[in-house]
Amino acid sequence: MKDISYIGEHLWAGNLGHFLIITAFISAILSSVGYFLSAQNELKNPEQSKSWLSFSRKSFWIHAISVLGVFGMLFIIIYFHFFEYNYAYSHSSTTLPVHYIVSSFWEGQEGSFLLWMLWHSVIGLVLMYSAKQWESRTLSILSLIQIILGSMLIGVYIGELKIGSSPFILVRETMANAPIFQNPNYLKLYLTNGNGLNPLLQNFWMTIHPPVLFLGFATTAVPFSFALASLWKKDYQSWIYPALPWTIFNICILGIGIMMGGMWAYESLNFGGYWAWDPVENASLVPWLVMVAGLHTLIIFKNTQKALFSTYLLLISGFFLILYATFLTRSGILGESSVHSFTDLGLSGQLLILLIGLGVVGYGIFFLRRKEIPAKGKVDEQIASREFWLYTGAMILFVSAFQIITSTSIPVINKVFGGLYELLAGPIDPKSFEWAGDGVGNALYKFFGGKLAPPKDVHAHYHKFQIPLAILILALTVVAQIIKYKKDQGGKVFKRLYTWAAIAIIPSIAVFYFSEYQANQWIFLLYLWACFFSILGNGSVFVSMFKNIKKQGASITHIGFAVMLFGVLISSANKKVISINNKYTYGDKFQEKDTRENLYLKKNVSDTIGKHIVTYLGDTVAEPNHYYKIKFQNGSESFVLQPNAQLNPKMGLISNPDTKHYLHKDIFTYVSQVTDKSKVDQEENQLPPKEFLMNAAGGDTLLLKNNIITLTKMEPGAAHLSKEEQKVLENAQAALTANFNCTSTEGRSYSIKAVYAVVDNKEFRFDGYDEESGLRISVNRLNIDPNDPTKASANFTAFERKEAFVDYVILKAIEFPWIQLVWWGSMIMMIGFYFSIMHRYRETLRFESKNE
Template sequence: MNYIGEHLLPGKLGHFFLLLSFVSSIGATLSFFLSVQKSRSLANNAGAAQWKKLGRLFFALEVFSVFAVFSILFYIISNHYFEYKYAWQHSSRSLEKEYLLSCFWEGQEGSFLLWSIWHCVLGSLIIWKEKEWEGPVMTVIAFAQILLATMLLGFPGLHMGSNPFLLLRNSGVLDNAPVFSDMNGAIRQDYLSMIKDGNDLNPLLQNYWMVIHPPVLFMGFASTIIPFAFAVGGLWTKKYSAWTKPALPWTLFSAAVLGTGIMMGAAWAYESLNFGGYWAWDPVENASLVPWLILVAGLHTLVIYRHTGNALRTTFLFLLLSFLFVLYSTYLTRSGDLQDTSVHAFTGEGITKWHLRIFLLLFALPGLGLFFRRYKSIPFIAKEEEASSREFWMFIGSLVLFLAALLIITMTSIPVFNKILGLFNGKEKTFSTIALGEDATYSYNRIQIFVALILGLITGIGMYLKYKSTGTPFLKKLIVPATAGLVAGVLVVYFGKVNYEEKTVGFMVAIWTAVVAAVFSLVANAGYIFTGLKTNLKRAGGAISHVGFATLLVGILISSSKKEVLSYNTSGIFMDFGKGSKEKAGENLTLLKGAKTDMGKFWVTYAKDSVHPEKPLWYYNLRFERKDGKENFTLTPNAFVNYKNQSGLMANPSAKHYWDYDIFTYITSLPDPAKNADTSSFRTVKANVGDTVFYSKGFAVVKNVQSFRNIPNVPLGPNDSASVATLDIFAKTGSRYEGKPILINKDGQSFLQTDTLTAESLVFQLQKVDGKKIELGVKESESIMQYVTLKAYKFPFINLVWLGTIITVLGFIVSLFYRRQQGRVSKARLKIVKTAGKSVEV
């Protein structure tokens, strides 16, 4: 059957290149694998070179295919070809052009393709730069490409994978909508004419951070395969130490990129999510943090080995686990197991759990199997490190990072554990459900605060120690920065009034101690750059990263512990957020449109609102005025109700940035404009002075009725009159109000000036007056109240978080270039030695 309006050629081309990618990745894997196997035999070196050339050709074809798939899919999305499910599901005609790329990686298929793209880029760099280790590293990368290709090809009979070029009419989406079917139950030929628009991009992803954050994060994920591949290569070829030198710059690169991607996600959360901060220990956040922590631990043990020959076994393990935890995190976030506990986990659509488990096992079993098989052969130094040596404390720090990562991933995996335990939870209920408690964030914080404390102390002292052994003179070098750091830390805690009184005293003391340790680390490492390294910044990468990490810790501790609620309710209008809500009515300020409302040092006015021209998305203009008259500014948070098939209120925050703090706001409650049409009418009640008139939320007492011959701004003739009824209004909440509806009789006509009590959604109308008897119109309508309820925080020194991230990444980059430079110098020396006819390992 021919379907009217379909563009089938892009989909056919896309599917062809997916198949070509799959086949070429298999060819590249086998070719590079055989090149390694042949190179291990002295008699087959020529054959190894041929297989390597063939592997390069296959991988070049793989690169071309993957980029072709990307281009075709983006073409389909940008041209709104809604006959393809992926374009219909993730985009719309009303979507701004700058967010079209976000559509690409909103879905699972696009994110796996993005991962594959970065493997292509990084693999090409390996082929260009790492001639000696090209074979083993590329075998691993090409093998990963096979598995990623299976995620995209889609095998409907096996319920395996999800093809981004699947047609909407073949996806089952239209089967439950009779309007798309003809008399025989088949999809109508003109079904596209009834699809006016796509499902649109999730509004929370319509943010500039979501254009740049996912590519950087996925480059970080993809890059962890390179240290993993070097480690596998070292075990595979039994060159247990040679791989560490070229692997070090790549490990630095991976740590820098993945760390940047994680903190970009934190910045997106700060600007787009309404949980009131940049980190909430969400499972998806944790799933990206854990591989980074283990990678950084492996980076430090790798540096230890390069300087002392110690910790090689630990380095193998950490670098293997860093990538394996990327795969495990992928399983957690895409299997659907976390969809009830994470704000941005995938639901598992199109990707089966067993497919993800196989992906993980196909790397974990060979990698860890090789490690344990070769464990006894891996060189190690039997002598224990001196407690006064730098490597000893670096190893302790690495171990702390590793244990922190294991604890985080264990707590994050609780939903998975519960599902496994559920298999045994028959009638006998052998096992109980594991839970973190009501305050999951505190469950993480009360443990990780001690990790921050230990790392602050170790990073502050470690740079002043020497490898292998340190004499007592180092104490003289450390005493000044140690004293200055500790004094500065105590001053920050005391004068900065750092506190966290919501929890226990012990937790608050732990925060104080951690702040002192972090400030000490910051001062000590900054001092080391100027004293120990004589401001030689080329060699200062480690110290710079430690300065950045200490700055980040200070920013996290202060901004979190000193976060202040500014929006304490002064309006008297308290919202019921419902059972289970994290919001407290007393910490949310309801703003009536046009009414200046007291909020601490500010007057806040809900000035106006506007609506997106094509979407149910509302923007709120909130004007802030300092009471001392020194400053005025406007914030524009937005919010939407039941948009994109999601229940409840969704909101994007807005913040005012200062050098030392942010004012962070978001909407917590608002009337649904779609349901705000006023369809209610007045009911008439006859009453005398002193009578009581009831309404659903309370009652009103007619206190008085007065008539006037003249009123301001309304000229009245001799036969005209004006009457005012004064009402005492008593709400069930205990609040008391006064109402004064007015009736004006002028020139034989009646003019009714209603009195609206927005807090009670109540309108009074004085319809008739006869002495002390009146006819009162009463109307109750939710639509009369134009309001927003606001949550506002003050985040002190939040910029230290972003500054610390930048400095940490800068330190990684400085170290990367320094290590690369050292590698080039070593190669030049080796060339000179070989030219002299000597056989010396340099």
């Protein structure tokens, strides 16, 4: 087998790619070490430090170019369909439109790691030219991260141990024993097309969501690097100037990435919403919350010299949580608790080591310096000061993040504690903790038995914590904006707070009253109040400081945040499944669980959904998508939604929703079952063909199983055929059309025309077919009585379905009130972030020019 020389492979691409991976890996090591030495020699030996600096810069440039090269090679492999490579074979196909080629690039784990590394390289180059005194240390740390990510891609074996997984593996290397690889020409013969991209990912959002999200991941490393660099350099002050705009940029981009994920879920998946508290979503939300907390303590420190300790911890944790998120989603540990799936490349051990390794570096440096970190008093010295409330807010954000990550980590808890108990005390059974009573005993059993499952009602579980926390956060956005730093303030400031708090009661009660909350859930009223308090309070800050709009990033962002959370509340609390089926009852046994949320819609038979009369009008096909036209009519208003589905032979039905957007609500629909027309006429669904003889003059009737047919007459010509078909019959010696009037057992009348012709003494038949009934009639032969040409008859064959064919869809429709506010709020937040980034960046420039 070794000696086979294969034909048609493009080995140069993979060899070059793999060479570049190794180059990138080694140059990252050189750059990290070089920058380290440069930093260490900064004071002792400036000359040497400088030469190390220039060495490291070159190394990093080589690194960045190599990463770009790897990126390019992988792209070439996918773009030119080199299916001998496993990556192209597994993730793309020749039929894939070009704009989805990029999606297949990041469908696989290797591609997404590569994307992440590419962003780090770009960021590294930006830091190289902007970080000045911080360059050596931040880039040494960033290069260290690159070494670690790069090790996930090198794909080398040390003995039995696999380190990393190269994207340039050939298909024949992944399954060396497959017989097709005995054939030197296997590529041309067998691997003519790739596996294609998962249809769920063939989506506009999937082309842009990963790059943005990974930029968010990558930028989290910058505040981390600056924090560590400052601890390393023992310069605890000036790092915050460059770190601040980067932190805001990070929060902004990561936030956009998360929102895009929500958009994608809402626009193209059918779980009915933009947020499902899925572990994969949570895993990127948690670092975001921690970074937001870190940003606020950073601002406290900048203004009051307090809270530095927390700032370090939060910024280090933010990055650590990004790594933890990667571990959770890429190691396969989430198992059955997530709907997302990632192929486990067998690297979970390596991921864990890297996670712990970088954790040790990050927290270790902090630990070493813990006593030297300056602390100018505590933030709680003056309760009526801005820093106190900012700090409280940051801590609440942290608690929120902590709760989410704890629940998300249930599979990890199972692995760690379940395994631990078994190791120490042997196998566990439900009676092990009986001594502790029913409630506690049961909890202990779950905890130590490795049997913790996600909460049954995930939404209720998270909301129980997150809604009260959100209320506090929203209220604090106003308090911390209005109260000033450092001083105890009375009177005026508090009066302003009370006033807005009181005014906010009016709209919240109004909205509460007019919205459709079924229960008297006071917590929603409180939440509404917090949203309005935040919008009004921050709005008042914005208006009063309008002249200085450049500095208004914070108030704009907070308004956006409140608008978004308002939208989240209204759209999810009032979310309503409107496709309720009222036709069936199941008896008492099922009352409670009977959700009845799917509606059976037969073609052209109307039903009601909410206030609408809905009709399924039929489908149109634009392969691979089938669009199901559903007409909604409400009085004079009517619109057609076209949820679509792909009937993928490999994956079954892949459904994509369609949504009607109003200003104040969305109507979201998708189909979960449809008639697969391609299967209807398959042999197993057909009755045996039936032959029959009829008089050509017409009048004969035949009763079939599902249809009654009558031959009205046979006449010369074939005018109903298409132009192309008629062309065939141009020089026909004879052409006859048999006209049938048909009635289905359901009472539908239709006609079928079957053609029989003779051209150049050859017989031609154009069968008559009715799509809905599936009835096909073919003319076998004409029998003309030689004695009496007027007495003609014909033999026919009828092909009929076993069962009458019903064209239907199963539809689910959900109404989301005011969901637009979620997107608008996010947009306002982004505008606010833009103002903040620019403002802080200008501050940094001023700070730097002052120090030069």
